[in-house]
Amino acid sequence: MKEMKEEYMLCPIRRVLSEFCDKWSLLVLYSLYSSDNGVMRFTELHRFMSDCSQKMLSATLKKLERHNLVARKVYAVVPPKVEYSLTPNGESLMPKVIGLVDWAQDHFDDVVA
Amino acid sequence: MKEMKEEYMLCPIRRVLSEFCDKWSLLVLYSLYSSDNGVMRFTELHRFMSDCSQKMLSATLKKLERHNLVARKVYAVVPPKVEYSLTPNGESLMPKVIGLVDWAQDHFDDVVA
């Protein structure tokens, strides 16, 4: 059928995928990607994905930042202002994510039926 | 930036993605995809992804079957013989999965660093 690339699905790949195959990461990435200027503040994100708790949004953003998919810019003002955006690394992932999202949209009936 | 397709990430998409964005589904799909003839038996799959318990492999296969991504063919013999393969629906998903897998391989250092 297709050639076997066994090493593909050994640990390294799974380790990478596990960093954003969770409940909220893809939604964060997609939100940033589709925002007007590519930048969103915490509360703005939270309004956009309001069924995510602050705790989980915060944790998800931290994880994405730790793995170099999202950048965090803090302004020394009161009240606090923090801006989130995609890193170049995150940007490079987005076409793949969009591929999945488009597929999911096209195949909703096949999968959920 | 990019045009906003808000409806994308509302429930339907997430519902579809959640069916295979879990710990084992992508690995099952990829295993079937990259097998010699597109068909694998239970124990064969289990050998291929041996850090997955039988319980989880069984549950994952059931879920994928329920969502029309994997087909299951039972032979009425003893000892039992069951063959798993991708459905056309599952096949259509694979280019997207491969996209992710390739990205993960290329960006391992960026993400895991």
Place this chain on the structure above:
DNA sequence: TGCTATACTTACTTTTTGGTTAGAAATAAT
């Protein structure tokens, strides 16, 4: 007689994930 093979299931326990609520900290506006 007992062992092997296959494809699971069941019961039980542990680990991980995620939700809820409250609150901190500092300033500006009322």
Place this chain on the structure above:
DNA sequence: ATTATTTCTAACCAAAAAGTAAGTATAGCA
């Protein structure tokens, strides 16, 4: 003086996911 704003964190608890170990069924083989 009080309230609003923003970006979180901490403590606590519930639910979901996943691991472990054992068992089931049937036929063929030694």
